[in-house]
Amino acid sequence: MNIDFKNKRALMRVDFNVPLDKSYQITDDTRMREAVPTIEYILKQGGSVILMSHLGRPLEKLNPDGSINSDKFSLRHLVPHLEALLGCPVKFSADCIGELPSLLAASLRPGEVLLLENTRFHPEEEEGDEDFAEKLAQLGDVFVNDAFGTAHRAHASTTVVAKFFEPGKKTFGFLMEREIENANKVLHGSDKPVCAITGGAKVSDKILLLEKFLDTADIIIIGGGMAYTFFKAQGGQVGNSLLEADRLDTAAEFLTKAKAKGVEVLLPVDSVCGDAFAADANTQIAPSNQIPDGWMGLDIGPEAVKTFTEAISRSNTIIWNGPMGVFEMPAFAEGTKAIAESVALATKNGAFSLVGGGDSVAAVNQLGLADQVSFVSTGGGAMLEFLEGKELPGIKAIA
Numbered sequence: 001m002n003i004d005f006k007n008k009r010a011l012m013r014v015d016f017n018v019p020l021d022k023s024y025q026i027t028d029d030t031r032m033r034e035a036v037p038t039i040e041y042i043l044k045q046g047g048s049v050i051l052m053s054h055l056g057r058p059l060e061k062l063n064p065d066g067s068i069n070s071d072k073f074s075l076r077h078l079v080p081h082l083e084a085l086l087g088c089p090v091k092f093s094a095d096c097i098g099e100l101p102s103l104l105a106a107s108l109r110p111g112e113v114l115l116l117e118n119t120r121f122h123p124e125e126e127e128g129d130e131d132f133a134e135k136l137a138q139l140g141d142v143f144v145n146d147a148f149g150t151a152h153r154a155h156a157s158t159t160v161v162a163k164f165f166e167p168g169k170k171t172f173g174f175l176m177e178r179e180i181e182n183a184n185k186v187l188h189g190s191d192k193p194v195c196a197i198t199g200g201a202k203v204s205d206k207i208l209l210l211e212k213f214l215d216t217a218d219i220i221i222i223g224g225g226m227a228y229t230f231f232k233a234q235g236g237q238v239g240n241s242l243l244e245a246d247r248l249d250t251a252a253e254f255l256t257k258a259k260a261k262g263v264e265v266l267l268p269v270d271s272v273c274g275d276a277f278a279a280d281a282n283t284q285i286a287p288s289n290q291i292p293d294g295w296m297g298l299d300i301g302p303e304a305v306k307t308f309t310e311a312i313s314r315s316n317t318i319i320w321n322g323p324m325g326v327f328e329m330p331a332f333a334e335g336t337k338a339i340a341e342s343v344a345l346a347t348k349n350g351a352f353s354l355v356g357g358g359d360s361v362a363a364v365n366q367l368g369l370a371d372q373v374s375f376v377s378t379g380g381g382a383m384l385e386f387l388e389g390k391e392l393p394g395i396k397a398i399a
Helices: 030-044 075-086 099-106 123-127 130-137 160-164 174-188 203-216 227-233 245-261 302-313 334-348 358-366 380-387
Strands: 009-013 048-052 090-093 113-116 142-145 170-172 194-198 219-222 264-266 270-274 283-287 296-300 317-321 352-355
Touching: 009 030, 030 048, 030 075, 030 174, 075 090, 075 113, 090 099, 099 113, 123 130, 130 160, 142 160, 170 174, 174 352, 174 380, 194 203, 194 302, 203 219, 203 245, 203 317, 203 380, 219 302, 227 245, 227 296, 245 264, 264 302, 270 302, 296 302, 296 334, 302 334, 317 334, 317 380, 334 352, 334 358, 352 358
Parallel strands: 009 048, 009 142, 048 113, 090 113, 142 170, 194 219, 194 317, 219 264, 317 352
Antiparallel strands: 270 283, 270 296
């Protein structure tokens, strides 16, 4: 960050969209912890920090009377934990624009922190409204964007606000810098062989990513529900497995392109199947292209695990986006666990590994392996779009 923060009020966009339980306790504070180094740096430089973020989608989940559920989606629930992380008091403004935040921001002294209320309480946020963005901008002297998780949104507080700060008065935070650096490393500066692991439910969600990987990867592993569309496209029987019938041609074309480019595509040769989409379903192992009627593939099988882990072990760069099965259910979690462990082992043996995408990140966190891979991205959709080669508005606004 090339800004002198001394005696400056830094308006900082963070991604504090963290999960809360019914008692409003934070169940995963990863995104908050990742913002701490940038906040602490500004404070140590003699600046003050005004934090703005969204939390959830309050305008899509209104109270029965049509009002905003300002309790459920309030950022005030985060104040005690943020104070614990920073080791200092955190002031809170019950709105992000208007007289109150203006007064609180104006009174900030060097070393102090102010957290603004949920920006999405205002429809102008998601609309990218310029007047709303300008009101936010007036709270700070400089702007710092450290919210990679929202960099793919052209919202008022993520993108539009930057136009009200001159060059030299706006910058990325440390997290944004690391996200961009590591994503570029796997896309442009990776050591071969490159292994791209993709999972998740739908081919339609990941086809752009898969197409991009044809230009960068030597090995593409495909797991999760999306794999069965590929098997069906090859004439296989997939029982009641998740299937996108309108994407069969897309899947077949992708396999043809991969073969022409010499990219090795690995599909799971066998699957752990259930007779229902339920944690207590009866299970059996079946070839992934011969799943019986009434059964559905819900995880990769033991032979697929062997094939996939062998491929991962001979890779020097690994990108993982998406789980191998319904890992939330213990009966169908072993495949994702095995992939996570093999990525960690490959990293230990010298490979560079990037894990991006909400479910993949959740898996490595749950298994306690986050510190055993090279980089864990905080941005699900943002990292997906970055890897697809799209220009992210939140990055463009600063860069």
